[in-house]
Amino acid sequence: MIAARNVPAEGAGADDGALGAHPMVTTHTVIQARFIGIQQNWKVDRVESGLARRSSASRIDYRRKPDSMSDMTMRDMIRIDRPNNNERRILGVTSIALVAMAAACGSDKPTGPTTDFSDPERAEFVTSDIQNFWKAYDDGGAAGGTAPFQTDYLDRASPGLVDFVRSRNVTAASLAAMVRTYPRYFADIRASTLRLANDGTVQGRMREGYRKMKGMYSAAVFPPVTFLIGRFSTGGTTSSSGMLVGLEFYSIGPSTPLEELAQFQRDNVRPLDSLPVIVAHEHTHILQARAGGIFSRSKKNLLEQTMLEGSADFIGYLVTGSNINARLADYAIPREAPLWAEFKAAMHGSDISRWLYNQGSATEDRPGDLGYFIGYRIAEAFYARTADKRLALRAIIDMSNADQFLTQSGYAP
């Protein structure tokens, strides 16, 4: 584990209304469906994609596994997405379209040729929107012009950005307002965002993580990740185009000026180097959703929700050597026994407010999101005592009985 500042807690971003507004509680989005296939003509559509050109053929086909979730209604699936203020950064909003797709694509029979998402070497990290954004910025956007953001950026949007624009009401005017509101910040992060696009190092780390995941968990799939610049109101979301990451949150350097930022932005901006850790955590949620275990339940108790999050942190650690809540260890390890006693007494209830998505009520005496730590430690204990590590990882991702898993972990601080 590494320490705090560059391993962010997950509570960032927000689906707020206006620039600088305080984040609203949003919906825990997880990919409820399965990244199994994609229509073949998607690539052509993607290359030339503009808002007007997008067609339903460009949608990923989320066919379900035949053995799970077949009894779930779309309403149930949406209800899974319990509101929280924690997953906002990457999985910050319900992908209604995605859920609808899942409901609509319930058939197990493919409807057309598909692209295989099972190969980490072919996983797509889409960065075209980043270059387009800075072209718009240079073409007059930095000076407050709206038109460049329309013609250079939005009109050339990748499918992921198209989805993001739709779900977040991004407009050329809102982008122009954003760079006017945070001029020094945007001038500073430019180089860092372009580093993701032009220098393969960070992308290489993410792909390396994917390879590692594939080696440990052969059922893993790797949907596209689109890195875009949003309105500085959410760190990301998911859609039928895969994971969408608001790179304006993850591009600070050691001397990036933060004075212009609102509090929640300041609390949640991270260096570009933290991106692989964030992506690994959220990717785990995609795999959990696909596995159809606890994730698929419409109602989850504290232990179950904790295990989803802690498992994502633990697997993120296996993949990247860090996790997004590593900062919690310094506080929690010396207090692990009493924390566990407190958690155990509450874990079959539905009140998660002292343990998860509660950074907003954190105090000096008690940090938020301690449930992530507890879940991590349980997953870690299970993994440590299971001889076959592949089986262990599969059990963690596919977990359907949290109580049984806890017993088997032997966790007892």
Ligand SMILES: [Zn+2]
């Ligand atoms: Zn999470």
